[in-house]
Amino acid sequence: ADAAPAPPGPEAFPEVQRAQLQQQLQQQQQQQQQQVQVQRQQQQHAAAAAANAVRPLRPECIRVVPLREVKEKESPEDAVVNKGFVTNIRSAGPYLHMHAGKMMVVHLDDSILDSPNEFEALMEDIGLVKMLGVRLVLVMSLEHTVKKRLEALRAIGGAAASGAAEGDFGSDDATSGRPWGGAGEPTDGLVLRMVQEASGFVRSEVERRMSRSLRAPTMNANVGVNVIGGNLFYTCQPMGVRNGVDFGHAGEVRRVDGASMARRLAQGDVILLTPLGYASSGEALSVQSESLAAETAAALGARKLLYVTDGHSFISDDTGDLVQCMRLSDARNLLDHHAKHLIEVHAEAPKAEAPKAEAAGALEAVPVSSSAELPGVVGPGDEATRKLVSLVRFSVSALVRGVVRAHIVPPASGDLLRELYTSDGAGTLISRDLYDGIRPAVEADIPGILGIIDPLVKQGIIVHRSERDIAGKLEQTYVFVRDANVVACGMLLPYGLRHAEVSCLAVDPKYRGAKRGDAMLTYLERVAVGLGLMEVFLLSTRTIGFFAERGFREVSPSWLPPERHYDAVRKSRVFSKTLSGTRELDAEELYWDQGGAEDQEDEDEDDEEGGERWRPLTRPRGRNGHGVGRRKGDR
Numbered sequence: 073a074d075a076a077p078a079p080p081g082p083e084a085f086p087e088v089q090r091a092q093l094q095q096q097l098q099q100q101q102q103q104q105q106q107q108v109q110v111q112r113q114q115q116q117h118a119a120a121a122a123a124n125a126v127r128p129l130r131p132e133c134i135r136v137v138p139l140r141e142v143k144e145k146e147s148p149e150d151a152v153v154n155k156g157f158v159t160n161i162r163s164a165g166p167y168l169h170m171h172a173g174k175m176m177v178v179h180l181d182d183s184i185l186d187s188p189n190e191f192e193a194l195m196e197d198i199g200l201v202k203m204l205g206v207r208l209v210l211v212m213s214l215e216h217t218v219k220k221r222l223e224a225l226r227a228i229g230g231a232a233a234s235g236a237a238e239g240d241f242g243s244d245d246a247t248s249g250r251p252w253g254g255a256g257e258p259t260d261g262l263v264l265r266m267v268q269e270a271s272g273f274v275r276s277e278v279e280r281r282m283s284r285s286l287r288a289p290t291m292n293a294n295v296g297v298n299v300i301g302g303n304l305f306y307t308c309q310p311m312g313v314r315n316g317v318d319f320g321h322a323g324e325v326r327r328v329d330g331a332s333m334a335r336r337l338a339q340g341d342v343i344l345l346t347p348l349g350y351a352s353s354g355e356a357l358s359v360q361s362e363s364l365a366a367e368t369a370a371a372l373g374a375r376k377l378l379y380v381t382d383g384h385s386f387i388s389d390d391t392g393d394l395v396q397c398m399r400l401s402d403a404r405n406l407l408d409h410h411a412k413h414l415i416e417v418h419a420e421a422p423k424a425e426a427p428k429a430e431a432a433g434a435l436e437a438v439p440v441s442s443s444a445e446l447p448g449v450v451g452p453g454d455e456a457t458r459k460l461v462s463l464v465r466f467s468v469s470a471l472v473r474g475v476v477r478a479h480i481v482p483p484a485s486g487d488l489l490r491e492l493y494t495s496d497g498a499g500t501l502i503s504r505d506l507y508d509g510i511r512p513a514v515e516a517d518i519p520g521i522l523g524i525i526d527p528l529v530k531q532g533i534i535v536h537r538s539e540r541d542i543a544g545k546l547e548q549t550y551v552f553v554r555d556a557n558v559v560a561c562g563m564l565l566p567y568g569l570r571h572a573e574v575s576c577l578a579v580d581p582k583y584r585g586a587k588r589g590d591a592m593l594t595y596l597e598r599v600a601v602g603l604g605l606m607e608v609f610l611l612s613t614r615t616i617g618f619f620a621e622r623g624f625r626e627v628s629p630s631w632l633p634p635e636r637h638y639d640a641v642r643k644s645r646v647f648s649k650t651l652s653g654t655r656e657l658d659a660e661e662l663y664w665d666q667g668g669a670e671d672q673e674d675e676d677e678d679d680e681e682g683g684e685r686w687r688p689l690t691r692p693r694g695r696n697g698h699g700v701g702r703r704k705g706d707r
Contacts, residue, residue: 164493171492172205174375175337179365182274183216183382184483193485194380195281201492207337209368211345212278213361215255216382217270218263222252225262255347255360256311259322267358271348275301278344298341305329306364308349308357323349323357325364330371366466370473377470378479378491379463384456385482386500396497400505403468410461467502478502510595513549513561518542520558521551524578533614534576535642549576550595552588559583564596564608567633572605593622597651606651611644624649 146154178198184191202208252263259267279299309326311319333343345368347361362379369377386395398406460480467478481491481499490498513521518539528534542549545563552560560583563575574596579589600608609632612619620626624647629638632646 160494163495167493168204171201171375173207175207175209175334175372176201176376176378177209177211177365177369177372177374178378178380178488179211179362180213180278180380181216181382181483182213182270184380185217185274185277187483190483190485191277192281194483194488195278195284197486197488199282199284200489202342209333209337209343209345209372209374210278211347211361211365211368212274213255214267214270214274214347214358215361217274218266219252219254221266221270222263255358255362256322257319258317259320259358261321264321264356264358267348268356271346275344275346282342282344299344300336300341301344301346305333305343305345306349306368307352308359309351310355310357321355321357323351323359325349325359325367326351328367328371330368330373333368333372362463362466366470366475369470369475373474374470375476376479376492377467377475377477378481378488379467380481380483380488381460381463381499382456383483384460386460386480395500398464398500398502400468400471400503403464403471403502406461407465407468464502471502471504476504506591506594509554510550510552510592513542513546513551515543515546517549517551517553517558517561518546521549521561521576524558524561524580525576527581528578534578537576550592550599552579552592554583560588560592562592562596564599566603566605567636570605571607571609571633572600572603573636574608574610577610589618590622597649601651607648608651609646609648611638611646613642613644616645616647619647622649 143151180194184194198208198210252259282299306328307326308323311322311324313319336343345364347359347364349357349359349364351357365377365379368374387393388395463480467480471478479491479497479499479501481487484498487498490496521542522537522539525534525537529536545565548565549561549563551558558580560579562577563573565573565575567573574593577589577592577596579592597608600606609627610619610624616626627646627648629646631648632638638644638646
C-alpha cells in the first residue's frame with residue numbers, strides 16, 4: 073500500500089509526447105548497447121594482453137638496436153626514477169656489505185604501538201634489515217603501555233584493583249600506593265602485574281608483525297625466521313633499598329649470556345627481549361629496557377646499539393639543525409651539563425632525596441625517571457629531554473665497553489633504513505672518540521716531529537723542514553701523542569677563505585698499523601670544516617694510493633691557489649678533496665675504524681705517507697664525485 077505508484081506508460085501521453093518519449097527510450101537503449109560493446113572490447117583487449125604476456129617470443133620479431141634507441145623509448149619520469157635507484161644502490165652498497173653478518177641491538181619505545189601505521193612500517197624496515205644479513209636483537213620497552221593501563225585502572229576505580237593485586241603479591245610491598253614514576257623507579261605488586269601483562273601483549277604484537285615482515289615475497293610460506301626470547305638470555309637482581317627507599321619489584325640486569333645469544337643469532341634467529349626479567353631465585357622483576365639494551369650490546373660486542381625514540385630528536389640552538397653527530401666526549405659533556413642541574417635542584421630538595429654523587433656521576437646515582445618532576449634537570453618539565461638524555465647515558469655506557477656506534481633514531485617510516493644505509497642518516501650518531509690523543513702542537517713537540525719526518529725526508533717522501541720552519545707554523549701543526557711521545561703529526565695550512573693544504577702527514581714507524589695516519593688525516597679535515605674551508609688539497613710524490621683511496625682526486629697543478637708555489641723540479645702530484653661536512657667524515661671513519669681483528673687484515677703495504685699501512689677501500693660516491701656524504705662511523 074505504501075509502494076510508490078508505477079511510472080505512467082506511453083499510452084498516458086498525447087501522441088506528440090509519446091513520440092518524444094519513444095525516441096528518448098531508443099537513445100537510452102542505444103547508449104546501453106554501446107556501453108556493453110565497449111566493455112566487451114575492453115575484455116577482449118585484456119584477454120589478448122594476457123595471452124601476449126605468456127605467448128612465446130617469435131624469433132623472427134627479435135632484432136638488435138643501439139642503446140640510444142632503447143633510451144629514447146624511456147619516458148623522462150622513468151629516467152629520473154631509474155637514475156635515482158641506481159644512485160641509491162651505489163651509495164648504500166658499502167653499508168650493505170659492512171653491516172651484513174654483524175650484530176646490532178635495536179631498542180624500541182612501546183609508545184609506537186599507539187600509531188599502528190608507524191609501527192607496521194617500522195617492523196617492515198626491521199624485517200628488511202634482517203633480510204640484508206644483520207643479526208638482530210630487539211629490546212621492547214613497556215613503560216608507556218604500563219602507565220596507560222595504570223591510568224585506566226584509576227579511571228575505573230583503581231583502588232579496589234590495587235588492593236586485589238597487592239593481595240596476590242603480598243601485603244608487605246613497601247611501595248604500594250605510590251605513583252609509579254617509570255622504569256627504574258620503586259615498583260609495587262600492581263605495577264609488576266601490569267608489567268607482566270604488558271610484556272605478553274607487546275611481545276605478541278612484535279611477533280605478529282615480524283612473522284610477516286621476515287618473509288620475503290619469494291620465500292616459501294613455510295620458511296620463516298624464528299623470533300625467540302625467554303628467561304635464558306639474561307638474569308637480574310632486585311634493586312633493594314637505596315637511600316632509604318625500597319624499590320620493591322624493581323630490578324637491574326645482573327648478567328647477559330652473550331655467548332648463547334650469539335649462537336642463536338648465527339643460526340638466523342631474531343632475539344626479542346622485554347624488561348620483565350627473573351632473578352636466580354625465580355622472583356619476577358621489572359628492569360629498565362634501555363639499560364637492558366646497553367648491557368646486551370656490550371655483552372655481544374655489537375657493532376651498533378640503536379635507540380628508536382618516541383619521536384623526539386636533538387636540535388642544536390647554535391645552528392637550528394638536527395644534531396647528527398656526537399663524539400664520546402661531546403656526549404659526556406652533555407651528561408655533565410644535565411648532571412650539574414640535577415645537583416643544583418637536589419640541593420634544594422629534602423636531605424633524604426639528595427643524591428650522593430659528584431656532578432660527573434650524578435646521572436648514574438639517580439634513576440633517570442626520578443628527574444621527571446625536577447624542572448631544573450633538563451628543562452621546565454621536559455620529559456622528552458629527560459628521556460633522550462638518559463638514552464645518551466646508556467649509549468655512553470655501551471660505547472666505553474666496546475660497542476662501536478650508538479644511534480638515537482626517530483620512529484618515522486624509513487628513518488631506520490636511512491640511518492643504517494645512507495651517508496646522511498636520520499638521527500644522532502654517538503661514536504667513540506677516535507681522536508683521543510690528538511692536540512695542537514706546542515714548542516716542546518718539535519724534536520718529536522723532526523724525529524718522525526727526518527727519515528722520510530731522506531727517502532724523498534716529504535720535503536725538508538727545519539726546526540725554524542716547524543716553529544713558524546706551530547699554530548697550524550697537530551700531533552698524536554701516546555705516553556707523552558709524539559707518534560704522528562700533520563699540518564693544515566689555510567689558503568684564502570676556502571682552501572687548506574694538508575701537509576707534513578707522518579706516523580712514527582713503531583706505531584704504524586693502528587690507523588693513526590687515518591685518524592690524523594680525518595682530524596685535519598675536521599679542523600678544515602670547522603674553519604669553513606671546504607676544499608683541502610695536498611702535494612705528493614709517492615703516497616698516491618693512500619690519498620686516492622681516501623676520497624682525494626688528482627688535479628692539475630694549475631688548480632692550486634695562486635699564493636701556493638708549485639715546485640716544477642720536484643713535480644709533485646696534486647690531489648684535492650671537497651668536504652661536505654662532518655657527516656661525511658664520520659662516514660669515512662667507518663671504513664678504517666672497523667675494530668678488532670678486521671683492522672689487522674691485508675695491511676702489508678706501506679702507504680708512503682709516513683709508513684702508515686693502508687688497504688684499498690670501496691666508498692660510496694657523493695654528488696661531488698669524490699667521497700661519501702656524511703658522518704656515520706658506521707652508519
